[in-house]
Amino acid sequence: MxxxxxxxxxxxxxxxxxxxxxxxxxxxxxxxxxxxxxxxxxxxxxxxxxDWGRDEYGLWMAFTYKNVRQVMRWIRPGTFMMGSPETEEYRQEEEVQHQVTISKGFWLAETACTQELWEAVMESNPSKFKSDKNPVEMVSWNNCSVFMEKLNEEVSELELCLPTEAQWEYACRAGTTTAFSFGKSITTNQVNYRGESTVEVKSFECNNWGLYEMHGDVWEWCSDWYDDYDTSITTDPTGAISGSDRVMRGGGWRFNSSGLVRSACRDGDEPDYRYDYIGFRFCLRSQK
Known part of the structure; x- marks a missing residue:
């Protein structure tokens, strides 16, 4: 061209x-x-x-709010197999594998939301394991919605939202088809599980698209209601139209089984549920 x-x-x-x-x-x-x-x-x-650039992982940009800088990664559109093959160890029956197309690229935070960013916006810190660079935890889905609404109001250029479950798994896999973005298995040198607490963001190696701690550390809320997949070939699925629980992805620091931090592993809980292994990662709402 x-x-x-x-x-x-x-x-x-x-x-x-x-x-x-x-x-x-x-x-x-x-x-x-x-x-x-x-x-x-x-x-x-x-x-x-x-504040932007290109590196080995792709295009990035960053915004700064009250001296706290957050880097976002551009996730290009594409098609992938969501869920897990029947041969995958620790597979759950609900992880029915099906083809999903993400038709629009989107900006996704390279890390879970940190305590310092949460405190800059909310002027409080609910976390159990307090440290500026650790992910915020003890936050419900509803709490996260309030955080994003407040930041969107204060910074007019921002339109933060939670990723859909499909966007989250697509970004977690980063082009891979194995149980983890690092391969068929993991160790505690790659992922914070079997741990004693959360750790600072960017403590472990990122995946192929420059995203950190997509496996382990904290479960991350997604926008979807928790329900069985639509297992047909789909484009930009957004989950069930209603429900009682919201989806969580990624697993957390306290789980002993690597099966709970796989790319396909999913869980859900009530939108007002809070615990010390639950946080979130935001994205920017599509502009097109």
């Missing part, structure tokens, strides 16, 4: 497969696909999308 060249302009949009030279951008939240095949030579960026 040929590449356009744009020189010396003030712009509010980025187009894929374009080389920009000496341009100034004022960017709100963007679709990461627009950055496919782009080059920037002596350009400056202002506005929402001014």
């Amino acid at each position: 040929s590449k356009r060249i744009v020189k010396g302009k003030s712009l509010k949009e980025v187009e894929a497969n374009t080389k920009y030279m000496g341009c100034t951008f004022y960017l709100g939240c963007v679709d990461g696909e627009d950055f496919t095949g782009t080059e920037f030579d002596n350009c400056s960026f202002r506005g929402w999308f001014n």
